Amino acid sequence: MSLFQRLGDWLTYGMSAWVTSIGVMTLNEKMALAGMLVGLLFGARGWLHRVRMERGLARRNDLIAQILAQASRRPLSHAERQSLSQLQQDVPDDETGY
Numbered sequence: 482m483s484l485f486q487r488l489g490d491w492l493t494y495g496m497s498a499w500v501t502s503i504g505v506m507t508l509n510e511k512m513a514l515a516g517m518l519v520g521l522l523f524g525a526r527g528w529l530h531r532v533r534m535e536r537g538l539a540r541r542n543d544l545i546a547q548i549l550a551q552a553s554r555r556p557l558s559h560a561e562r563q564s565l566s567q568l569q570q571d572v573p574d575d576e577t578g579y
Contacts, residue, residue, distance in 0.1 A: 541568060 482490075503511065548565050551557070557565065 544568060 545568050548561065
């Protein structure tokens with residue numbers, strides 16, 4: 482048997498065991514399982530959001546460092562000073578419009 486056939490057999494066995502076990506559960510057990518699955522889903526989404534926020538914060542800090550490095554070599558223009566002050570205030574551009 483090839484690897485894919487074995488994988489398919491194991492997947493079929495696992496899914497049939499899972500469906501059978503859910504079929505013999507009481508309603509309370511099914512609701513608990515659904516709650517656990519929803520909790521796991523939202524936990525994973527929260528973790529991904531945190532990872533994205535940390536990456537964005539790192540990019541923001543790198544940008545601030547780059548602007549400050551340029552400022553040490555030459556004076557900043559008015560637009561650059563304004564951008565730097567916005568970055569240092571932690572106010573994203575898309576949230577200042579309203």
